[in-house]
Amino acid sequence: MPAGVLFMFIIVFTTLVAVRMNSYVISALIIYVFFSIIGAVDDIAKVINQRKIAKGLISKQDYQYKADGISAGLRLFLYMTISLLVAMAAYKYIPNINGDINLPFISIVKRFPSLPFWLFIPFMTFTIAIFANGVNFTDGFDTLATVPSICCFVFVGIISFISSNSIWSNYLLIPHIVGLQEILPLIGAVIGTLLAYLWFNSPPSTIIMGDSGSVGLGGLIGILFIFTKAGFYLPLVGFIFFMEFASVAIQIGYFKLTGKRVFLMAPIHHHFQIMMRKSGLYKGEFQIKSKIAWRFHILSVVCLVLGLALFLKIR
Template identity: 35%
Template sequence: MLYHLFYPLHTSFIGFNVFRYITFRSISAAVTAFVIVLILGPWFIRTMRRLQIGQVVRDDGPATHLAKQGVPTMGGLLILAAILGSSLLWARLDNVYVWLILAVTAFFGMIGALDDYRKVSRKSSAGLSAGCKLFMQFAGAAAIGLFIYLYPGFDGHLSVPFLKNIRPDLGWFYIVFAMIVIVGASNAVNLTDGLDGLATGPTVVSAAVYLVFSYIAGHLYIAQYLQVPYVAGSGELSVFCGAMVGGCLGFLWFNAYPAQVFMGDVGSLSLGGALGAVAIIIKQEMLLAIVGGVFVMEALSVILQVGYFKMTKGKRIFLMAPFHHHFEKKGWHETKVVVRFWIVSIILGFLAIATLKLR
């Protein structure tokens, strides 16, 4: 919005020329989203407490989590307000990818909100059924995949990290692949959101890395030099990613141990879906497995645990899944688990950026 208001005035005052630069607007979006959360956070927490919209803790989890019962939840609404508001303020609104990513974020946020509402209203940790949730997620992801596939200039080749000469063409199967990436990312972040600040930290790292890759993918000369797929107009997604970084950092202010508020499914599902959609748009789908390695690890731990439990009729690989609960059961304090997962996420972020040159 601000770009359209002020950049045309650069002919009268050269200072307005700064709105032309994606880097300036990305940083501004991050700061704006951060400030929005900081300002609205205390009011939001008080409101959730007054409305008695609190966390419902599963009774089969670690005993230390019982103290979290009743802590305000659905804080993802705060993150969404900051991300969407900041993006609309600083991004170019004539860019189709901006509207697409905002729609994805809002749609997956709606699914999460419905899930959270059922949990809160029923005072139960069981929200929407798995089938219902997956149906809505895959339906939304299918629409995104189809749109991207049919969009002029679409390239169905995959970009494989570290291997610049290997670019398989998926053809129509790319739509299915996009669905798997987006829904997988959404649920992986959701599974990771089990400790104070655990999902927020890796999300900040992932969004920051995709901010860099979005800028590169949207810049013809830099993309050619680094030999990454060029996607015209995708640079504006850097502004969205900046807003995600700022919004999540602001939320971490209140979500750090001991958490004053939880993001709920409305936050985790939307953030994961947004990351998956950005990865699809800028043709860095497989990179998400690296930079989002913590999310992948958490999702795989659940899949392996459930599969092994069924095959062996009751035996387990981990003390408890998702993976972060395994370490809690081993006696690690919650903050130790969270910080160490953050460290792993940061290292994976560096590794993801290294793929730009290690080819």
């Protein structure tokens, strides 16, 4: 049973109880709730189609064709539209969402890079949409998307806490962002929910996240990285999600151009799964999936540490 809808109720309720509402929290919740609803539509459609298979109304082949519930094109359109509307509203109504960005190895004292409106809005829109897809693609094995998600939320939690303090942000030469500390209860609610979810999702899992969980979390990760002015660190800290999304994009694009495949199967964790299966070194699928999941988890923690070191300029 997909737990994503339960995620949404727990996270939203906990946030509303604990947080002092401001523009950052409202924007993040809008992205999270709407993206979770889009994912829930897919989850419901999958359950309906599974029941149709059991009744003999459709074949398994038809189910695989319709597995997403709504078409990939429509889903991407919804991601982009919601992200664009929130990006434009945030740019207009939140003073610190002004196109300023933080880049590795560049001190804000000497130079504070800034994207113009016509670049920043697409950047914010695509960041949110890409990582909604990235987390969704990663959620293929038990725990596979959960630990990288927790690492991303730990990163934005630490950065938002430091950035909201004028003394610490000035000492570490990072932007001081007034009011950003109000997203901390939201981040805490997400991390707590994911840790509880891991208790039951550890192999063999008794519950799964579903699209309602993965799509919502991915969109939330994207917008929180923008709020902390860490958008250019997302490919590093969220490397697993970026790699999964890129593998699907490359596979589809290359196949349409040449009729051939770059990977044995996309997303890339399935490529590794097939390679390890062919190697004959593992007794069964459980060992293969566990090995891939643990390696992805270790890589996520390493990327988190590297991201913090670069952003906070630890020498």
